[in-house]
Amino acid sequence: MTIGKNGLFIPGPLVLSKLRDHFRQTYMLNETQIETMLASSSQSLEHALSSAGEILKEPEDNERLVAFFHGLKGLLLNMGETEWATYIKAIENKLAAGGRIDYATVIGIIEGGLGEILSYNGGDGAKSGFSQNVSPEKSR
């Protein structure tokens, strides 16, 4: 963990094996489901960060900035990345208090720290998403 220019603690880089363990232990998923969640994490992050460029063109639009960081925080929490979620929460708080943030630097830090999952391309069909299947035996 290091201290960034914004005065916030920057967590260590995400480790893919730790993320796998999180999905395995927290949600009791099997290996196929874990691969799907890794691909979904990658896709969600990619989507969030690609929207960041557009949002940062209008840094005065506080509502969109809050929504962006809030969404990112929720995503990181579901990924079990509590230190990164805390980092984002600190930015959210600073934003809410009217503080100044160097957003381009922040996005760069996030992209760097989460690089391993952002570049994840998994195995065959890993990005096939989730099922909408039925298992009526167990439903009431």
Place this chain on the structure above:
Amino acid sequence: MKTLIVEDDFLARSLLSTLLSEYGVCHVAVNGREALDAIERAFDENDPYDLICLDIMMPVMDGQEALLELRKMEARRGLKGLDTTKVIMVTAIDDSKNIMKAFRQGQCEAYLTKPLDRTKLIGHIRDLGLIE
């Protein structure tokens, strides 16, 4: 159990869908407006959702507004009390104002904050009598 997952984040949708598809069919919507369309269609087809997992902060229409609209829709259809749809809020918003609003105005059944907790989620669904 027929479930509607309302979430704008892909990972959260994937997680909820994977966990809940074990208990029945899961449909997804990415914002409140899309959710209301799906809910209305399900009512029209006489095959309503048993459970709705609803995020709050979403584009187009947020979860709080969607929840209030759902209750109005049910009231128009004469549904009340135990006949109304069970709703579990699943959100990263943990301030008391939002929690109270969801329970008092929206009459939600449960409020879960992210990270998603499998045990709590399944526990609530079991308590609601939707699964054994």
